[in-house]
Amino acid sequence: EAQVTQNPRYLITVTGKKLTVTCSQNMNHEYMSWYRQDPGLGLRQIYYSMNVEVTDKGDVPEGYKVSRKEKRNFPLILESPSPNQTSLYFCASSRGRVTFGTDTQYFGPGTRLTVL
Protein backbone atom coordinates (compact mmCIF):
# COMPACT_ATOMS: atom_id res chain seq x y z
CA GLU A 1 0.00 0.00 0.00
CA ALA A 2 1.34 3.41 -0.99
CA GLN A 3 1.76 5.48 2.10
CA VAL A 4 3.73 7.86 4.26
CA THR A 5 4.62 6.59 7.70
CA GLN A 6 5.84 8.47 10.73
CA ASN A 7 7.30 7.26 14.00
CA PRO A 8 6.64 7.68 16.77
CA ARG A 9 2.99 8.70 16.66
CA TYR A 10 3.10 10.11 20.18
CA LEU A 11 6.08 11.36 22.15
CA ILE A 12 6.46 13.08 25.49
CA THR A 13 9.94 14.33 26.25
CA VAL A 14 11.77 16.90 28.34
CA THR A 15 13.48 20.13 27.39
CA GLY A 16 16.89 19.65 25.84
CA LYS A 17 16.71 15.94 25.14
CA LYS A 18 17.51 15.36 21.48
CA LEU A 19 14.89 13.49 19.49
CA THR A 20 14.25 12.33 15.95
CA VAL A 21 10.92 11.80 14.25
CA THR A 22 11.21 9.50 11.29
CA CYS A 23 9.30 9.78 8.04
CA SER A 24 9.31 7.23 5.27
CA GLN A 25 7.46 6.94 1.96
CA ASN A 26 7.26 3.99 -0.38
CA MET A 27 6.10 5.82 -3.51
CA ASN A 28 9.54 6.83 -4.86
CA HIS A 29 8.58 10.47 -4.39
CA GLU A 30 11.17 13.14 -4.93
CA TYR A 31 9.59 15.86 -2.80
CA MET A 32 9.18 15.56 0.96
CA SER A 33 8.21 18.09 3.55
CA TRP A 34 7.62 18.62 7.26
CA TYR A 35 4.84 20.72 8.78
CA ARG A 36 3.70 21.57 12.24
CA GLN A 37 0.06 22.15 13.06
CA ASP A 38 -0.93 24.46 15.87
CA PRO A 39 -4.40 25.68 16.89
CA GLY A 40 -5.30 28.92 15.16
CA LEU A 41 -2.16 28.85 13.02
CA GLY A 42 -2.96 26.03 10.62
CA LEU A 43 -0.06 24.11 9.12
CA ARG A 44 3.30 25.76 8.78
CA GLN A 45 6.11 24.33 6.71
CA ILE A 46 9.32 23.59 8.60
CA TYR A 47 11.63 22.16 5.95
CA TYR A 48 11.27 20.60 2.54
CA SER A 49 13.41 18.54 0.24
CA MET A 50 13.30 18.47 -3.54
CA ASN A 51 15.48 15.37 -3.80
CA VAL A 52 18.24 13.41 -2.10
CA GLU A 53 20.77 15.73 -0.43
CA VAL A 54 18.66 18.78 -1.33
CA THR A 55 16.87 20.45 1.55
CA ASP A 56 15.60 23.95 2.16
CA LYS A 57 13.98 25.95 4.90
CA GLY A 58 10.27 26.46 5.08
CA ASP A 59 8.58 29.16 7.11
CA VAL A 60 9.45 28.00 10.62
CA PRO A 61 12.81 26.16 10.50
CA GLU A 62 14.30 27.47 13.76
CA GLY A 63 15.10 24.70 16.20
CA TYR A 64 14.81 21.91 13.64
CA LYS A 65 17.16 19.98 11.38
CA VAL A 66 16.48 17.54 8.58
CA SER A 67 18.46 15.24 6.37
CA ARG A 68 17.74 13.45 3.10
CA LYS A 69 20.34 10.76 2.61
CA GLU A 70 17.93 8.40 0.92
CA LYS A 71 14.95 9.11 -1.28
CA ARG A 72 12.44 7.35 0.95
CA ASN A 73 13.43 8.84 4.33
CA PHE A 74 13.25 12.38 5.65
CA PRO A 75 13.82 12.49 9.42
CA LEU A 76 13.08 15.57 11.50
CA ILE A 77 15.62 16.25 14.22
CA LEU A 78 15.14 18.41 17.29
CA GLU A 79 18.62 18.85 18.77
CA SER A 80 17.42 20.62 21.91
CA PRO A 81 13.64 20.59 22.12
CA SER A 82 11.81 23.35 23.94
CA PRO A 83 8.20 23.61 25.13
CA ASN A 84 7.27 25.89 22.21
CA GLN A 85 7.93 22.95 19.92
CA THR A 86 5.02 21.09 21.44
CA SER A 87 2.85 20.51 18.40
CA LEU A 88 1.39 18.05 15.92
CA TYR A 89 3.87 17.27 13.18
CA PHE A 90 3.08 16.03 9.69
CA CYS A 91 5.36 14.65 7.05
CA ALA A 92 4.28 14.73 3.41
CA SER A 93 5.60 13.61 0.06
CA SER A 94 4.78 14.15 -3.59
CA ARG A 95 6.02 12.87 -6.91
CA GLY A 96 7.56 16.16 -7.90
CA ARG A 97 7.67 19.73 -6.80
CA VAL A 98 4.33 20.62 -5.38
CA THR A 99 4.17 23.74 -7.50
CA PHE A 100 3.81 21.72 -10.66
CA GLY A 101 0.17 21.79 -9.70
CA THR A 102 -0.35 18.21 -10.66
CA ASP A 103 1.49 16.60 -7.81
CA THR A 104 -0.69 15.58 -4.93
CA GLN A 105 0.92 15.71 -1.53
CA TYR A 106 0.41 12.60 0.55
CA PHE A 107 0.45 13.15 4.28
CA GLY A 108 1.56 10.93 7.11
CA PRO A 109 -0.68 10.25 10.11
CA GLY A 110 1.00 12.85 12.31
CA THR A 111 3.23 12.80 15.38
CA ARG A 112 1.98 14.48 18.52
CA LEU A 113 4.98 15.82 20.42
CA THR A 114 4.89 17.23 23.94
CA VAL A 115 7.98 18.89 25.35
CA LEU A 116 7.87 19.40 29.11
Next chain:
Amino acid sequence: AQRVTQPEKLLSVFKGAPVELKCNYSYSGSPELFWYVQYSRQRLQLLLRHISRESIKGFTADLNKGETSFHLKKPFAQEEDSAMYYCAPAKGGKLIFGQGTELSVKP
Protein backbone atom coordinates in the same frame (compact mmCIF):
# COMPACT_ATOMS: atom_id res chain seq x y z
CA ALA B 1 5.10 38.83 2.03
CA GLN B 2 3.33 35.69 0.98
CA ARG B 3 0.17 35.22 2.95
CA VAL B 4 -3.04 33.24 2.81
CA THR B 5 -6.11 34.11 4.84
CA GLN B 6 -9.14 32.05 5.69
CA PRO B 7 -11.29 34.54 7.59
CA GLU B 8 -13.70 32.04 9.16
CA LYS B 9 -12.43 29.72 11.86
CA LEU B 10 -15.76 27.96 12.05
CA LEU B 11 -18.59 27.72 9.57
CA SER B 12 -21.79 26.02 10.62
CA VAL B 13 -24.56 25.23 8.13
CA PHE B 14 -27.53 22.91 7.91
CA LYS B 15 -27.63 19.91 5.62
CA GLY B 16 -28.71 20.90 2.14
CA ALA B 17 -27.64 24.52 2.51
CA PRO B 18 -25.04 26.08 0.23
CA VAL B 19 -21.59 26.55 1.66
CA GLU B 20 -18.72 28.82 0.75
CA LEU B 21 -15.34 28.68 2.48
CA LYS B 22 -13.36 31.80 1.81
CA CYS B 23 -9.70 32.01 0.93
CA ASN B 24 -7.70 35.09 0.03
CA TYR B 25 -4.04 35.09 -0.81
CA SER B 26 -1.31 37.63 -1.18
CA TYR B 27 1.45 36.46 -3.48
CA SER B 28 3.77 37.91 -6.02
CA GLY B 29 3.22 36.21 -9.34
CA SER B 30 0.75 33.40 -9.83
CA PRO B 31 0.85 30.58 -7.31
CA GLU B 32 -0.72 27.21 -7.80
CA LEU B 33 -3.77 26.85 -5.59
CA PHE B 34 -5.06 23.88 -3.64
CA TRP B 35 -7.70 22.97 -1.11
CA TYR B 36 -6.87 20.26 1.43
CA VAL B 37 -9.31 18.59 3.80
CA GLN B 38 -8.85 16.79 7.10
CA TYR B 39 -11.75 14.63 8.25
CA SER B 40 -11.96 13.65 11.88
CA ARG B 41 -9.17 11.23 12.82
CA GLN B 42 -7.92 11.04 9.26
CA ARG B 43 -4.88 12.33 7.45
CA LEU B 44 -4.83 15.58 5.60
CA GLN B 45 -5.64 14.93 1.95
CA LEU B 46 -5.95 16.85 -1.24
CA LEU B 47 -9.51 17.90 -2.07
CA LEU B 48 -8.96 19.77 -5.29
CA ARG B 49 -6.46 21.89 -7.20
CA HIS B 50 -7.05 24.86 -9.40
CA ILE B 51 -5.07 23.62 -12.37
CA SER B 52 -7.35 20.61 -12.80
CA ARG B 53 -10.58 22.64 -12.90
CA GLU B 54 -12.19 19.67 -11.24
CA SER B 55 -15.16 19.10 -8.99
CA ILE B 56 -14.57 16.72 -6.12
CA LYS B 57 -17.38 15.53 -3.83
CA GLY B 58 -19.50 18.33 -5.24
CA PHE B 59 -16.99 21.02 -4.30
CA THR B 60 -15.62 23.55 -6.76
CA ALA B 61 -13.23 26.44 -6.36
CA ASP B 62 -12.94 29.42 -8.63
CA LEU B 63 -9.84 31.49 -8.91
CA ASN B 64 -10.49 35.22 -8.97
CA LYS B 65 -7.19 36.83 -9.88
CA GLY B 66 -8.56 40.32 -9.47
CA GLU B 67 -9.61 39.68 -5.89
CA THR B 68 -6.82 37.12 -5.34
CA SER B 69 -9.35 34.71 -3.93
CA PHE B 70 -9.92 30.97 -4.28
CA HIS B 71 -13.17 30.32 -2.45
CA LEU B 72 -14.43 26.75 -2.05
CA LYS B 73 -18.11 26.20 -2.78
CA LYS B 74 -20.70 23.47 -2.63
CA PRO B 75 -24.37 24.03 -3.48
CA PHE B 76 -25.81 21.46 -1.05
CA ALA B 77 -23.79 20.57 2.02
CA GLN B 78 -23.87 17.04 3.43
CA GLU B 79 -23.15 15.89 6.98
CA GLU B 80 -20.11 13.97 5.77
CA ASP B 81 -18.60 17.24 4.58
CA SER B 82 -17.94 18.20 8.19
CA ALA B 83 -14.17 18.57 8.41
CA MET B 84 -11.30 21.01 8.58
CA TYR B 85 -10.54 22.71 5.26
CA TYR B 86 -7.26 24.35 4.36
CA CYS B 87 -6.57 26.64 1.45
CA ALA B 88 -2.97 26.28 0.26
CA PRO B 89 -1.19 28.35 -2.37
CA ALA B 90 2.10 26.94 -3.55
CA LYS B 91 5.06 28.53 -5.22
CA GLY B 92 8.73 27.65 -5.55
CA GLY B 93 8.48 24.41 -3.66
CA LYS B 94 6.73 26.00 -0.69
CA LEU B 95 3.18 25.16 0.17
CA ILE B 96 1.66 27.66 2.58
CA PHE B 97 -1.49 26.66 4.39
CA GLY B 98 -4.15 28.98 5.66
CA GLN B 99 -5.28 28.78 9.26
CA GLY B 100 -8.10 26.47 8.29
CA THR B 101 -11.88 26.64 8.46
CA GLU B 102 -13.81 24.07 10.39
CA LEU B 103 -17.01 23.21 8.55
CA SER B 104 -19.81 21.78 10.62
CA VAL B 105 -22.87 20.50 8.76
CA LYS B 106 -25.83 19.95 11.03
CA PRO B 107 -28.64 17.51 10.24
